[in-house]
Amino acid sequence: MKVYFLGVGGGIPSLDRTLPAIAIVHKRHILLFDCGEGTQLQLQRAKLSPQRITQIFISHLHGDHVLGLPGLLSTMAMQKRVKPVSVFGPTGIREFVEVMLNLTQAQIEFDLNINEVEKGIISQHEEYKVECLSANHNVPALTFILRMADIPGRFYPAKADKLGVFPQSLRKELVKGQAIVTPEGRRVTPDEVIGPSRPGAIIVYTGDTAPNPDLATHVKNVDLLIHDATFAEMHKEKAAEFLHSTARQAAQTAVQLEAKQLALVHISPRYASSEMHLNEATQVFPNTFAPKDLEMLHLRK
Amino acid sequence: MKVYFLGVGGGIPSLDRTLPAIAIVHKRHILLFDCGEGTQLQLQRAKLSPQRITQIFISHLHGDHVLGLPGLLSTMAMQKRVKPVSVFGPTGIREFVEVMLNLTQAQIEFDLNINEVEKGIISQHEEYKVECLSANHNVPALTFILRMADIPGRFYPAKADKLGVFPQSLRKELVKGQAIVTPEGRRVTPDEVIGPSRPGAIIVYTGDTAPNPDLATHVKNVDLLIHDATFAEMHKEKAAEFLHSTARQAAQTAVQLEAKQLALVHISPRYASSEMHLNEATQVFPNTFAPKDLEMLHLRK
Numbered sequence A, B: 001m002k003v004y005f006l007g008v009g010g011g012i013p014s015l016d017r018t019l020p021a022i023a024i025v026h027k028r029h030i031l032l033f034d035c036g037e038g039t040q041l042q043l044q045r046a047k048l049s050p051q052r053i054t055q056i057f058i059s060h061l062h063g064d065h066v067l068g069l070p071g072l073l074s075t076m077a078m079q080k081r082v083k084p085v086s087v088f089g090p091t092g093i094r095e096f097v098e099v100m101l102n103l104t105q106a107q108i109e110f111d112l113n114i115n116e117v118e119k120g121i122i123s124q125h126e127e128y129k130v131e132c133l134s135a136n137h138n139v140p141a142l143t144f145i146l147r148m149a150d151i152p153g154r155f156y157p158a159k160a161d162k163l164g165v166f167p168q169s170l171r172k173e174l175v176k177g178q179a180i181v182t183p184e185g186r187r188v189t190p191d192e193v194i195g196p197s198r199p200g201a202i203i204v205y206t207g208d209t210a211p212n213p214d215l216a217t218h219v220k221n222v223d224l225l226i227h228d229a230t231f232a233e234m235h236k237e238k239a240a241e242f243l244h245s246t247a248r249q250a251a252q253t254a255v256q257l258e259a260k261q262l263a264l265v266h267i268s269p270r271y272a273s274s275e276m277h278l279n280e281a282t283q284v285f286p287n288t289f290a291p292k293d294l295e296m297l298h299l300r301k
Helices: A039-045 A069-078 A093-103 A157-163 A168-175 A233-241 A247-256 A275-282 B039-045 B069-078 B093-103 B157-163 B168-175 B233-242 B247-256 B275-282
Strands: A002-007 A021-026 A029-033 A053-057 A085-089 A112-116 A120-124 A128-134 A142-148 A202-205 A224-228 A262-265 A295-298 B002-007 B021-026 B029-033 B053-057 B085-089 B112-116 B120-124 B128-134 B142-148 B202-205 B224-228 B262-265 B295-298
Touching: A002 A039, A021 A039, A039 A069, A053 A069, A053 A128, A069 A085, A069 A093, A085 A093, A085 A120, A093 A112, A093 B093, A157 A168, A224 A247, A233 A247, A247 A262, A247 A275, A262 A275, B002 B039, B002 B262, B021 B039, B039 B069, B053 B069, B053 B128, B069 B085, B069 B093, B085 B093, B085 B120, B093 B112, B157 B168, B224 B247, B233 B247, B247 B262, B247 B275, B262 B275
Parallel strands: A029 A053, A053 A085, A085 A112, A202 A224, A224 A262, B029 B053, B053 B085, B085 B112, B202 B224, B224 B262
Antiparallel strands: A002 A021, A002 A295, A021 A029, A120 A128, A128 A142, A142 A202, B002 B021, B002 B295, B021 B029, B120 B128, B128 B142, B142 B202
């Protein structure tokens, strides 16, 4: 699985840090989290085709997180897309998309499914599910939890040979989780020939949020926490006032979530470099990074 | 006067040609014509502050011409702008701006004057006026004519000396266009000491349009014609179908308008280079150029 940090800025875009968008690429599909102005050009820079995007998750309706969406959908339409696209976001996302596409007379001919969501599992597939909960921000805002399906245990052919599991079709039943009976009359259960499954990767994208005590009750053992780190500690009053987080607060959340890695995003354009954020966060949670625009993380599990 | 071609593409942005936006810089003010997605970043690349923009002219509501406007206005607000901004566009522009700013909860604290216009003089200042007329496109669309004020004639001090125009204050009256009487009792009119004024520069920005016979009845002697040249001749049927122009048609219009210079813009992303457009246009109207993104033209008059 690859995580592309397309835009790591917040509020006002700069040439170094454009507006929020994260593309998670799993096999042929792309899940897009937030879609600030300019996302479609960042996708081009990352050589990711919009046609591969199947689901778009918008954390909230502040312009910096959503103003790239109408243009992206229009481009999909102009490229003659036929595959459906689902958009998920807080209340208001439907009006936003519908009014924009109507006023700009975009000719959308693919199925566009817009879902106003609040909490719980919002998207469930064979290979992953996405859950959301309320973030702690000054407008209705969501934090998303992406849970990849469990990784199946390893199949041990030598054990199957010893137990007399023939022909091949019986092994397939075991892999599907079914107990079988061998031609010799022996009952074999999957756990006799298959190792334990391992939990799939968990990625959390907080969107804009002040520290949110709820989050740790929803998810632990996070493989990658992508957290609002708008401010450095010197501006922690501003973080509290506007319901954003400092990099240090993001790191504290990473500790609570027993995260393996922390990515600091939504850095305010007032900071020329992210060094201060990185220093302050690593003191609390060492495995922290501050991705640059277009940086890609290969998440192996 | 400087003309910045911020984005010279059309429809879908590419890394070489972003979406339509032209900034005309006159003294401290910037007039912005169209505002495609990404315009605010292009302004940064051109080192033009959004705070200097006083008027924004939107040719029509197709997404590629207008989807950068909400983000630009939001950025002005976040930068604590206090100076008013006027926006001009066809019917629908008010709903577009108001709905977008409401849904994204932008906190606009400066005066934002939105004007739905159709034809005639829409903005009049001491130094310029802007006129519009209907373009020939598949949605309500405008072509804009920017007419700079006449350039005052030269004052000849030697002639004033000879006519006995003293003191200095009498000369100021003449410069303002008033006849005066010298201390010696001689009546002097401005044309005796001041050369003829010359017409100011005229810039026409067509927006998206098929060839429009109306245009030549509204304006001639154009200093700079910025014309839709979405297609090359090989796709002239497409140009007709979607009510765009070919580069050659743009050149024919330049001839009709007795233009001095022609800029080809809104080039479709299907063309990797603009060479074909340029070849086809220059055969009809030699003084043609196809600006690249961020190219600046210093218009002297």
